[in-house]
Amino acid sequence: MRTGLIDHDVEFPPFEHLHLYEDLRGAFLNISYSNVKPVTLREFRRSLPGDLELDWTDPDGLPNLRRLIARRHAVAENHVLVTSGATEAYFLVNAALLRAGDRVVVDAPIYSPLRDSPRGFGAKVVSVPRDCRDGWTLDADAWARASRPRARAFVFANLNNPTSSALRRRELREIADLASDRGAYVVVDETFREMARDPPPSVATFGPHGIALSTVTKLYGLGALRVGWVVAHPDVLEPLRGIKDYTTVAGSSLAQILATWAIRRHASFARRARGIVDRNRRLVAEHLDRMPGIHGEVPASGTMFFPHSDVPVDRLARRLLQTYRTVIAPGRFFGMDDHFRIGLGGDTEELRRGLRSLRRALADLKGARAPPRTPRRSPRRARPR
Numbered sequence: 582m583r584t585g586l587i588d589h590d591v592e593f594p595p596f597e598h599l600h601l602y603e604d605l606r607g608a609f610l611n612i613s614y615s616n617v618k619p620v621t622l623r624e625f626r627r628s629l630p631g632d633l634e635l636d637w638t639d640p641d642g643l644p645n646l647r648r649l650i651a652r653r654h655a656v657a658e659n660h661v662l663v664t665s666g667a668t669e670a671y672f673l674v675n676a677a678l679l680r681a682g683d684r685v686v687v688d689a690p691i692y693s694p695l696r697d698s699p700r701g702f703g704a705k706v707v708s709v710p711r712d713c714r715d716g717w718t719l720d721a722d723a724w725a726r727a728s729r730p731r732a733r734a735f736v737f738a739n740l741n742n743p744t745s746s747a748l749r750r751r752e753l754r755e756i757a758d759l760a761s762d763r764g765a766y767v768v769v770d771e772t773f774r775e776m777a778r779d780p781p782p783s784v785a786t787f788g789p790h791g792i793a794l795s796t797v798t799k800l801y802g803l804g805a806l807r808v809g810w811v812v813a814h815p816d817v818l819e820p821l822r823g824i825k826d827y828t829t830v831a832g833s834s835l836a837q838i839l840a841t842w843a844i845r846r847h848a849s850f851a852r853r854a855r856g857i858v859d860r861n862r863r864l865v866a867e868h869l870d871r872m873p874g875i876h877g878e879v880p881a882s883g884t885m886f887f888p889h890s891d892v893p894v895d896r897l898a899r900r901l902l903q904t905y906r907t908v909i910a911p912g913r914f915f916g917m918d919d920h921f922r923i924g925l926g927g928d929t930e931e932l933r934r935g936l937r938s939l940r941r942a943l944a945d946l947k948g949a950r951a952p953p954r955t956p957r958r959s960p961r962r963a964r965p966r
Contacts, residue, residue, distance in 0.1 A: 745883025
């Protein structure tokens with residue numbers, strides 16, 4: 582198996598979405614995050630032993646953690662490599678498998694690093710847009726056309742970020758068969774897969790060309806741990822290990838112990854996450870009826886809603902920020918300028934205030950009389966995705 586060779590000037594596109602949040606320390610309300618409300622250490626109902634050695638850990642990840650991850654993806658333990666978050670996982674995949682000039686076909690809309698990281702390695706990225714008027718369905722014929730000439734990788738998020746749409750077994754099978762015909766890989770960010778009511782299977786179960794990425798950041802509400810993983814055939818993982826020697830080598834043993842505790846209690850964390858999201862989903866649906874100019878069906882699963890706006894989204898985002906100190910994620914980050922992302926996994930009262938701000942900003946821009954503003958509160962910050 583070949584490994585990626587960087588034979589061009591490395592130049593990664595700016596990660597604008599990430600830096601939007603860094604630059605908005607004064608914004609008190611952010612209703613765009615994709616994560617579930619963070620978990621506290623107290624909620625583990627466990628304490629760390631005082632004689633715990635904070636020493637080196639296995640570069641592949643703690644064995645118990647890898648076994649649990651393997652079980653979640655229905656594969657053998659030697660198919661798992663633990664990384665410092667899903668972002669490192671995807672970086673390693675691209676660094677190991679891509680060469681300058683390779684063709685990479687990417688779902689759209691999509692979380693920007695999934696589109697832009699291959700560009701940093703010199704790949705030619707081709708986006709295949711979904712039809713928002715048809716429930717964000719996948720067009721298999723468009724993917725077949727985009728894969729010519731020979732594609733090196735097909736890239737998805739399942740559930741999709743930002744739409745929360747799912748790739749089901751039949752669609753995964755079609756893409757896996759297409760990839761096999763083209764000699765390509767199917768790389769799927771499965772960070773949100775288990776937020777589905779009926780979770781689709783992991784792409785890692787569809788043969789040696791399937792590569793899954795995930796993390797404890799979202800469903801588990803444990804972003805501070807920075808624990809992610811790649812699930813793939815051992816032959817695919819081998820070159821990733823060599824590159825990981827030059828990134829993080831091995832992750833934090835302490836973070837991996839906490840991640841192991843969480844995954845052992847997966848059912849409890851999943852119930853918690855779905856309870857939060859179901860409550861917030863109903864809230865958004867209620868407010869949507871009072872927002873002329875905002876269109877879309879609140880998804881039945883997932884932590885994100887990606888509605889269309891009749892009002893120019895950049896104007897709407899500026900009005901929200903400058904007048905109501907409220908943040909949404911403009912759709913241009915994901916490849917669709919006339920949409921924006923709302924998170925469904927955060928604190929319900931904060932979301933309620935943010936939706937009120939959104940209604941007022943829409944009324945302002947449409948020339949209607951805006952209701953009174955919500956009192957200001959202290960800023961909150963979190964890492965986006």
